[in-house]
Amino acid sequence: MKWLLDFLKGTWLKHPLHPILVHVPMAMWPGALIFDLLSRGNIGGNAMVRLSFYAILFGLVVALLAVPAGLVDWTGIKKEKPAWKIGLYHMVLNLLAAVLFAINLGLRVQDFRDARTVSAAPLTLSILGTALVIGSAYLGGRMTYEYGISIARMSREKWRKIAEAGGANVPEE
């Protein structure tokens, strides 16, 4: 089990895994909305409808991979910390966004190869899903940049040596 946890934490990579994987859904879903809007503006035609479909699909596949890695990072946060609650909201919003895009994809399967424009229902789902994923990604970014989640987790010993060399008081190992 430990190897799996280490894999999901990104220890092997010396870089947390979840923030790497999330690039894909985070780019693909808003990207799909842009392709949808272009198709509605009669730009690109069926190419945009197809691109949108592929983008949503690619985003979903990688989002599924990002879930276990994110869960492992989240369980590493102490429950009384503010970041734990933000992580919970982040997770719920992500699940909602993923479900919306899964439904969205289902609505497109039939006609994405020929349609010249995206119809109203999937477009609405793209708008909602994109809004959710942007909100959620912002919370995820706050966990990193405001609360320091995963910061210096793997470089701690390196920084300890630098601090010791600079004459600093350091805690015992």
Next chain:
Amino acid sequence: MLKDFLEGKPLQHPIHPLLIHFPIGLFILSFILDLISLAFPSAPNLVRDAFYAMLLGIITAVIAAVPGLVDYTDIRSDHPAKRTATAHLTLNLIVVALYGINLGVRSSTLDELKTPIAPLVLSLIGIVLLSASSYLGGRLIYDEGIAVGRHKRRTPTPEDTLHFSTANTAREGDVLFVPVPGAERLGNEETLRAEINGQVMTIAKIDNRVFAIQEFCTHRFGPLSEGTFHGFDVQCPWHKSRFDVRTGKVTNGPAKVDLKTFRVETRDGKICVGVPCTTEKS
């Protein structure tokens, strides 16, 4: 003002790491569409789709470069991360140039059923370099703490570390008092990062008084010279440990060990910082 905006201070989140999701995702999507076109040549238009994904990737990459450059200039020039950041920047420029060429090569083959070999190879090289560069970018955040907690800082962060020699300085018992000329010019809540006789320290002005404390937080050793001030407390930019700059005592966790502090005194009209004669640790 523009710099603050590009650093993401109004958003309380750096801008560059938020924009780069798009080029990374779109370049990969473009490559996957290439591969699908090879596997299923009967599916029409994939080559054209890969072209559009790449075009949008280049556009978003160029947009992301602007706040990225600002983040780069923000890194202290003698920070160990500066070299990583230079490599990250150089690789990214190469990647975008390669994709520019790639796009040009493709533009005449949009109606093909399979992506031709030349642009395919360019895309493969692009993905490899992009992955390496993104990995370095991630390490800048997660290992080096670049841009972490930066949005909370109201004053500029130190541009480099000042080094002072202890030769010809007044000795008082076991303490050497070294003049620090920059300290006079500090504004409120501004900091210097200084190294005196092997001691790396943050020199800060609060409430018109100058204090000197060890540079490194005692939790995960974050840079206190880039921290924020709350009354006489300094807060680490990484995990919000707080210390009283007057005593070095922890006032809020996660840190548990107090900071080393240094005496600051005015001698002959100069602000001097007292460091131990020997660099033995207390």
